[in-house]
Amino acid sequence: MKMWNTAILGTAMAVLTTTTALADGHGCAIDAGRVSIIGNEFPAIQTIGATAGECAGIEFSSNLTADHQTLNVAGMTGNPAEYTTAIVANSSIVALINEDVIRPLDDLIAEYGQDIPARQLITVNGQVMAVAFMANAQHLVYRADVLEEAGVAVPTSYEEMLAGAEAIRAAGIMEYPLGGAYAAGWNLAQEFNNMYIGHGGEFFEPGTANVSINNEQGIATLEMMKALSEYMNPDFLTHDSNATSAEWEAGNVAMMNMWGSRIGNLMDDEGSEEVVYSNTVVGGPLMVGDSGVPATTLWWDGWTVAKNISDEDAAATFQAMAHAVAPTTLNEETMGQAVWLMDGYTPAPVNEGVLASVAAGSRPYPMVPYQGLLHSALGDNIADFMQGNESAEQTLADIEAAYTSAATEQGFLQ
Numbered sequence: 094m095k096m097w098n099t100a101i102l103g104t105a106m107a108v109l110t111t112t113t114a115l116a117d118g119h120g121c122a123i124d125a126g127r128v129s130i131i132g133n134e135f136p137a138i139q140t141i142g143a144t145a146g147e148c149a150g151i152e153f154s155s156n157l158t159a160d161h162q163t164l165n166v167a168g169m170t171g172n173p174a175e176y177t178t179a180i181v182a183n184s185s186i187v188a189l190i191n192e193d194v195i196r197p198l199d200d201l202i203a204e205y206g207q208d209i210p211a212r213q214l215i216t217v218n219g220q221v222m223a224v225a226f227m228a229n230a231q232h233l234v235y236r237a238d239v240l241e242e243a244g245v246a247v248p249t250s251y252e253e254m255l256a257g258a259e260a261i262r263a264a265g266i267m268e269y270p271l272g273g274a275y276a277a278g279w280n281l282a283q284e285f286n287n288m289y290i291g292h293g294g295e296f297f298e299p300g301t302a303n304v305s306i307n308n309e310q311g312i313a314t315l316e317m318m319k320a321l322s323e324y325m326n327p328d329f330l331t332h333d334s335n336a337t338s339a340e341w342e343a344g345n346v347a348m349m350n351m352w353g354s355r356i357g358n359l360m361d362d363e364g365s366e367e368v369v370y371s372n373t374v375v376g377g378p379l380m381v382g383d384s385g386v387p388a389t390t391l392w393w394d395g396w397t398v399a400k401n402i403s404d405e406d407a408a409a410t411f412q413a414m415a416h417a418v419a420p421t422t423l424n425e426e427t428m429g430q431a432v433w434l435m436d437g438y439t440p441a442p443v444n445e446g447v448l449a450s451v452a453a454g455s456r457p458y459p460m461v462p463y464q465g466l467l468h469s470a471l472g473d474n475i476a477d478f479m480q481g482n483e484s485a486e487q488t489l490a491d492i493e494a495a496y497t498s499a500a501t502e503q504g505f506l507q
Contacts, residue, residue: 121148121416126409127402130155131165132180135334135354137227137431138394141180144417151409159335162188162279169194174399177410182394183458186215186223187465191503195397197222201411209415213434215395217460225395226418227431230455231287231350232389232446233376234359238368239266239347247374251288251317251381251388254348258324261347271324272340272349276333281479282471283390287350288314290456291381291388302463302505304496307489315478315485317381322479330476344369350379350389353447357429360443375442377449389450390458393434463496463505470495 128145132138134157142155156176158164162185168175170192179189189195197220202209206224215223233254235247243264245257254271261270274280289296294310297303322329326340338355340346342365351359353375358364360373378387396414398407420437429441432448440448458464470492478488500506 121413123148123150123409123412125150125405127152127177127406128410128413129153129175129177130157130180130396131161131168131176131178132157132396133161133394134158135352136357137354137427137433138180140422140427140430141226141396141414141417144422145413148409148413148416151413153413159333161185165189166192166194169399169401172401173403173406174401177399177402177406178396178414179399180394180396181223182229182392183390183460184465184468186395186397187460187462189397190217190222191462191465194400195222196400196407198224198398198411201398201407205408205412206415208419210434210436213395213418215393223395223397224414224418225393225434227354227394227433228447228451229352229354229392229394229432230378230389230447230450231283231352232378232450234341234349234351234356234446235374235376236347236369236372237374238372239270242266247376248348249377249380251291251321251379254379255320255324257348258321262324267345267347269324269326269345270347271321272332272337272346272351273321273325273329274332274334274337274351275318275322275325275329275479276336277330277476278472279468280333280472281330281475282468284318284350285314285471285475286458286468287388287390288317288381290390291379291384291386293382293384293386296459296464296467297461302461302500304467304493304500306467307486307493311489312485313382315475315488318475319479330479339364341365341373342369353444353450354394354431356443356446375446375449377446378453378455387450387453387455389455391450391455392458394431463500463503466499466503466505467492467496470499 128151130142146153165179166188199221213225214221243261245260248254248257258270261267292310292313298305378389381388398410420435423437429443432444474491477483
């Protein structure tokens with residue numbers, strides 16, 4: 094069975110549409126090479142992509158899309174790879190390493206990256222495989238005016254959120270006062286992960302790849318998710334982070350668990366009326382049950398370099414991405430987009446939720462090679478329970494069976 098030893102931002106966590114063009118160069122010049130980015134599309138990553146594209150002397154393109162996780166492996170498997178770099182997180186780097194489509198960065202760091210702080214280097218089995226640039230977590234966001242009108246205190250737990258949602262509905266203020274990234278697939282699986290961790294659950298038997306979710310904590314997790322969904326838009330299984338954020342800006346939601354990287358858009362004066370953005374407030378991570386563990390996960394986002402590209406393209410990609418995550422990227426406009434890991438970062442009010450998640454002792458998303466298989470199994474099976482088609486026990490059994498089959502096929506289980 095393949096096992097990993099990982100070093101994941103220990104110090105940092107404790108502290109705190111494709112276009113191709115010749116880049117015009119603002120403080121970054123590279124002799125030659127191709128740089129092609131695949132990644133998510135929220136503001137912090139858009140900043141990284143745009144800054145990498147400033148480098149003169151490169152052929153540059155980027156594809157920033159919510160579908161990045163379904164495109165990056167395929168786009169880096171060819172020779173040469175379509176994408177020279179993938180922007181990833183704790184979970185999505187796993188598939189790239191398992192498929193052997195990204196290269197160790199140690200030699201490129203020695204030549205071009207001596208100034209990158211050690212806390213940003215993601216090490217797997219003794220080799221640097223990514224450079225992290227931001228921390229992220231999901232946490233409470235709420236409408237202060239709606240809670241005040243309904244006489245609801247700011248919740249600190251999902252149990253309190255449920256009671257508050259009922260009070261808001263009973264007062265006739267909103268029929269569906271809760272939001273959440275519950276889209277069937279990756280998003281729904283992540284909400285299970287958060288809630289399961291909050292209930293004190295462990296995903297695997299200690300020291301093994303044997304899945305361990307078919308238990309009391311797993312049942313409690315599904316039941317809480319179902320209870321919350323009763324106060325969400327009936328189309329909640331189609332709502333990813335983008336759709337949920339749009340619901341918020343439309344003024345349809347009063348409370349939700351949302352990514353810190355999305356908060357800047359919710360609190361600015363674009364996309365929503367003043368009554369919405371001026372009353373949007375962040376809180377810390379919610380608790381659930383009595384485990385004492387926050388129901389969220391800590392994440393890092395970072396960049397990689399493709400394996401199946403020329404040395405020239407690898408050098409150009411590394412230099413452009415290193416330029417993008419240098420302290421010079423931080424300014425008045427970008428400072429509030431993320432909890433940045435670069436030197437010179439000063440936390441902004443919009444990032445207080447992520448910092449609160451760090452301070453509360455939230456657990457990092459597990460970076461083990463078989464966690465992605467479990468995530469997929471969760472995403473493929475939970476929707477049936479949420480729609481009332483299966484019991485919690487049957488759903489968990491289906492998840493375990495799907496995971497065990499995939500893990501056996503890939504050699505993690507005998």
